[in-house]
Amino acid sequence: MTKKKIATLDRTDLKILQALQDDGGLTNQQLAERIGLSPSPCSRRVQKLESAGVIVRRETVLDPRALGLDLTAMIQISMDRHTPERFANFEATVKQYPEVQQCYLVTGQEADYLLKVVVPDIDHYQQFLLNKITRIEGVSGVQSSFIMRRVIDTTALPLDYVE
Amino acid sequence: MTKKKIATLDRTDLKILQALQDDGGLTNQQLAERIGLSPSPCSRRVQKLESAGVIVRRETVLDPRALGLDLTAMIQISMDRHTPERFANFEATVKQYPEVQQCYLVTGQEADYLLKVVVPDIDHYQQFLLNKITRIEGVSGVQSSFIMRRVIDTTALPLDYVE
DNA sequence: TTATTCGTGGAATATTATTGCGTGAAAGGT
DNA sequence: ACCTTTCACGCAATAATATTCCACGAATAA
Secondary structure: OOOOOOOOOOHHHHHHHHHHHHOOOOOHHHHHHHHOOOHHHHHHHHHHHHHOOOEEEEEEEEOOHHHOOOEEEEEEEEEOOOOHHHHHHHHHHHOOOOOEEEEEEEOOOOOOEEEEEEEOOHHHHHHHHHHHHOOOOOEEEEEEEEEEEEEEEOOOOOHHHOO | OOOOOOOOOOHHHHHHHHHHHHOOOOOHHHHHHHHOOOHHHHHHHHHHHHHOOOEEEEEEEEOOHHHOOOEEEEEEEEEOOOOHHHHHHHHHHHOOOOOEEEEEEEOOOOOOEEEEEEEOOHHHHHHHHHHHHOOOOOEEEEEEEEEEEEEEEOOOOOHHHOO
């Protein structure tokens, strides 16, 4: 197993990435001006970063409250048996549920999976748990926490460590 | 306390939002074609959704592995005293740390805060915990889980519930 | 020193976004 | 039932933006 290749990034690339993380809605011209480069090489660098896989995708972030989605829960889920089939089935099932924003397989004795789930209210949450999560084969433990305040909520990575 | 106003969205708006959630990199023309509308009203609708606050922002998502950020941890943090000052101080401190992608104040007896933290490796994680988290006044309990696999990782909301 | 490579900026071109305007459908008032 | 108002649409014109082409200069290697 080879280690994932890390693209070579110079200071300009990092400035581009930082700027795009700060504001994903920047036009190429704005970006170029912000990092002190003319538009053409800036555009070329962004394209290179995209095809190199450093830039994975663009996302449009919506306001859950504006859409009446007022409850976000973090769920810890533990499985009874740690077989590949159990895990594969759980993951395939959960992928079908649009309420699930995040599903991570994690270390730790408390839980096997951590989920982040968005629903309109606690009634829908109850239905989601009962009809969808607890019905999945192998789910033995479920513990919920509800988000009261989002102090930090971003997809930005710490670029200070890079290079 | 009034309830947050929910914008009136017709089927076309929802199709736009869904398409933009699926692919935040769509041009207006592509978006228009995809939802069966000509570019001009499509652009106008998107602008309206932005100024109404339904569309909050655009994000550029980077690949942590391409940047050598190979460890992502979910941390449960509990506080010794639940005073507003403790919380305010904790939140203000944590906001200064670029490693923290998410910080939520949550319900539940297990923890007060849930954090998602990105670092290069476990050595840096240890340093982050020791030098930054455990030094914050009032932090009494810290429990870490490390992400082994990202099954689902998106900011997309479930639009099926809307309307 | 000379040759090669590489990224840059400016100009030209291509693509995309936005605005103005006329039209028709639906809703509200009389 | 009629008229009026409102609203969103599409097309066309315009504006803005992105991308490609090309020549230049700096850095590196021979």
